[in-house]
Amino acid sequence: MSVLLSEIGLALEAFKARQQDINGLGQRAYKDLFAAANATLLTSVVQKLVQHSHSEMITPGAPRTSLLAAVSQHHTEIIAGCRVITEDDGVLRALIDAADSATAAAFGMIYAELPKSEAPPRSRTRSGKRTPSIEQPSAKSAERSAKKPAAKKARDL
Numbered sequence: 001m002s003v004l005l006s007e008i009g010l011a012l013e014a015f016k017a018r019q020q021d022i023n024g025l026g027q028r029a030y031k032d033l034f035a036a037a038n039a040t041l042l043t044s045v046v047q048k049l050v051q052h053s054h055s056e057m058i059t060p061g062a063p064r065t066s067l068l069a070a071v072s073q074h075h076t077e078i079i080a081g082c083r084v085i086t087e088d089d090g091v092l093r094a095l096i097d098a099a100d101s102a103t104a105a106a107f108g109m110i111y112a113e114l115p116k117s118e119a120p121p122r123s124r125t126r127s128g129k130r131t132p133s134i135e136q137p138s139a140k141s142a143e144r145s146a147k148k149p150a151a152k153k154a155r156d157l
Contacts, residue, residue, distance in 0.1 A: 004053045005081040008046055008095065012085055015042040039090065043098045050078060050102035058109050067110045075103045 015038060022034040057070055082095040 004049060004078070005085070007049050008078075008082065009085055011042060011045045011049065012091065012095075014045075015039075015091070039094045042091070043094045043101075046095055046098035047102050050099055051105050054102060054106035055109065058106060064110055068107075071103060071106045071110070075099060 018038045018041070019035065022031055022038060025031050025034070054071060054074065057074065058067055078099045079096060082092060082099065086092050086095070
């Protein structure tokens with residue numbers, strides 16, 4: 001968890017450095033545009049960091065309630081850590097939006113359907129007997145034998 005918060009802190013430092021560059025601009029309209037783009041970039045970076053952290057937590061086959069509890073606890077710790085990192089309301093809102101979005105993505109990962117196996121399972125008919133599975137012909141029998149040229153008869157003239 002502390003690694004994630006330190007990475008978020010680094011993203012925040014990059015945000016602040018970009019913000020200083022933006023403040024050096026003369027045109028106010030451009031400042032607003034780039035400040036919004038900078039906040040969006042911060043949100044995107046933090047979202048990817050949190051999503052990566054969540055993907056490491058979520059393992060196939062684990063009980064969903066356990067995964068939900070772990071992701072919920074993780075989300076709570078992230079929000080608390082973000083509140084410690086910054087007191088700026090705008091930046092905090094961007095960080096919280098990123099954490100919320102990543103947590104929603106984790107929810108989707110938890111409830112994603114498992115991939116179906118390539119071979120369909122053999123099913124039973126109503127009478128309880130197994131239906132025969134359709135088998136593919138082997139590669140050897142699937143190949144067509146080449147036609148042999150018919151022997152030519154010598155014609156007498």
